[in-house]
Amino acid sequence: MSATAPSSPLLERRYARLGVLLIAPTIMVFSLVIVYPLLAAIYLSLFSIYTPTLDGEFVGFANYMELLTGKAFWNSLYVTLVWTMGTLTLQILAGVGMALLLHQNLWFRSLARSLVLFPYFLSTVVAILVWRWLFNDLYGAMNHGLMQLGILDMPIDWLGSMPNAMIGIILVGTWKYFPFVVIAVLARLQTIPEHLYEAAKIDGAGPVARFWDVTLPQLRSVLVVIILLRAIWDFKEFDLIFLLTGGGPVTSTQTLSLLVYQEAFGLNQMGQAAAYSVGMMLVMLAFMLIYIRKTAREI
Amino acid sequence: MAQVTLKNVRKEFGSFTALESLNIQIESGEFVALLGPSGCGKSTTLRMLAGLDFPTSGDISIGDRVVNDVAPGKRDIAMVFQSYALYPHMSVADNIGYPLKKRGVARAERDKAVQAAAELLQLEPLLNRKPKQLSGGQQQRVALGRALVRDPKVFLLDEPLSNLDAKLRSYMRAEIIELHRRLGKTMVYVTHDQLEAMTMANRIAVMHNGRLQQFDTPDAVYNRPANRFVASFIGTPSMNQIDGQLTARGFGVAGHIVPIDRSRFAPDLADGDYMLGVRPEFVILGDGPLPATVKLVENTGHEQIVTLELANATRLLARVEAGRRIDVGQNIGIGFQADALHLFAPGEDGVRLNIDTSASVIPMRSR
């Protein structure tokens, strides 16, 4: 394999070969567990496969017709968008807000930071166990606490009805993932030179103005990246929603990820599920391209 | 100790040509400076000498063997980096001893060599410290020690003094000159500071936009610059550049004639537009042929640097002795010392047109 021009010095070519050798194992693993399954998924989507027996027959684009004309995909797309936008907005607002607070001189600041970071690294299983316990209609602390504060008179069924279920998953999603925003924003805040604020103060800017005119512009580039990353991860989130509501009530919190899973292992239609997953990827790709083009132009 | 030869060396990065067919021969024991502004290709050249980068075409030889395919560690060279590149997790002693370790030298011998290098550079008290505990100057000496200890054929130095403050820089300059004198090794020294090149090198290779402009002694490069670029790059303050026309009567500038000795140039040199070059120390203020107005007088203590403006808005600098009274706004006639005039062809790299003897030119007032 020629990694460089044939006329280049032997030494240069030797280095290039070593470089290729070092990345080869990674490429092999990649090809095996990512590239091949990706291509296989597209291939499988052209079949109708019964999951328990794995019997299948070629059906061409029938699965995609079902995707486009049926209700399941579009409903899930709608649910996914509501979920993503809801939790993303809260994650960013809470994340930036908390980062600003933690940036100040707080008593026991490191401890506070550890406590705020914790939800992100916690296993989703643990997180939803705890929250399901909190949301429990009879014994849950949420209901009890809100009733004690006088906000509620009666316990709510958090996860079993709409719009509570959507609010519930958005809430838990925000709690679990906003620390990612906190950390990234905090790191950036710490690099903003103090003299920018000093100059603003001399110009007569109050705290709000200083935030808008000094802090926010500095944060802009980080936020662009974070919003993209979190949007992608929230869009494809599976564990949290599956374990919290299972997609219910009925399909009102069934995001695209859950749809794929249900179709494959609940309704036993693997081919159809593969088609849904391909559709999901195309949607993600489209959004990403639009986002990147929009923000690249502004930068 | 060997020669270093670059033959038709060319370096391209994609569609960008960093070096255009470079040809340089460095004699054994010579101290050569690669001088030029950022992006001229001097660092690229050094890195190719070291084997850290590769020529697109051409040959590099150290001694009498072509080393294009030889690994850096086997070229019998040593390099001092601008960032010193000391290994942060190793002590000073281990840093200095590392090259010997790679060569398979036994511990006892290694320690002796490290000790010797440390003595030479006054590093003994620091041998057990880590690099981050050292000052910039000390780190620089450790880098030198690491280079010395391998007793290489060629020393490569990549702007080693740029990160030091001015006082330390002139001290280390003297140290390196002394080192060269003592060891007699071939040294290739990259710098953008023409003062460093002028004071340290036996010969200077002036580079610009990937091309070698002139490869000559400091004296030649100062007094007989090959083209406009070299003329303006060497010397502080830089040479004055005056555009005008060459006629039978002399050099015409701003409606006046400056006398020119045509015998200093080729007999068939045509009349036309040229650039006159004259260094500030050869500008004479008094009753010369060119009327000018004094715009600024900068007193450095031992002399004055006077900025003058001609009728056509061209500005010149002149060096004047400290005691003389010059006022801003004063109108004065400028003349030039006749044997210190240069003519350059038009264009950024306009060639110098003088025909020379090799005699140096001395400013009149110090005769």
Next chain:
Amino acid sequence: MPFLRTLAFNLFTWTLVLLIAFPLIWMIITSVKPQTELFRIPPTWWPETITFEHYKRLLYETPFLIYFRNSVVLATTTTMFVVTLATLGAYSLVRFKYRGRDTLALLVLFTYLLPSVVLIIPLYLMMVAIGLSNTLLSLILAHTTFALPYALWLLRSFMEGIPEDLESAALVDGATRMGAFRDIILPQLLPGIISTALFTFILSWNEYLYALVLVNSDSVAPLTTGVMSMLISAFNIEWSLLMAASVMMSVPLIIVFAFLQSYLTSGFGAGGVKG
């Protein structure tokens, strides 16, 4: 008065912090409440009695320890495998030049964004076909799908932070490329490797979907699916047991947080989410 403002600020912020931490505090509290106190309406905020009976039951009467062992093996093996591959790969991507290098880097980035849901179906079929279904090995392989790109991205960032001059100096000093890697780069990279290893371990420890699809027997199940099956299989949901299990499951995380937090946060900084 400035002190009053500081006080107000601290009270406000700490209230928020405690609200965020409340679910975890509640988890611990619940896990030490005796069964009788647990199902009281209204629930008590602070346990009247503290008991460790649930922990005892978890460890002795459930397959919890088996799940724990499986998770340890799974996460450790995945981490060692992924970090080794990613370290060499990062070195290659950052310090070597060869055709296609930049395209590769871009592709790696791209895979980072793939939903696992897309891959599980083919992966499931593949594991069945090669006879690895229901084994820890299948999970290790599956975990590389998300762990390897992430580790590669992190390590690449760390690698770029090491000055190239150091390696150049080592080469001039006579080291081979791999020698320079071992002598000079690895010691510098060590904090980055530790950081990446921690992240990878946690990612693998917390993973749920692949375990759900690829494994269905208790002897091979990791903690995530194992504990969830304890929830589903029980006739009465044993919240006390589950809370105790949750606390135990989070033990590695707590250890990492207590002693190694700086490694985790530096991983964030290196993860390329810079301005």
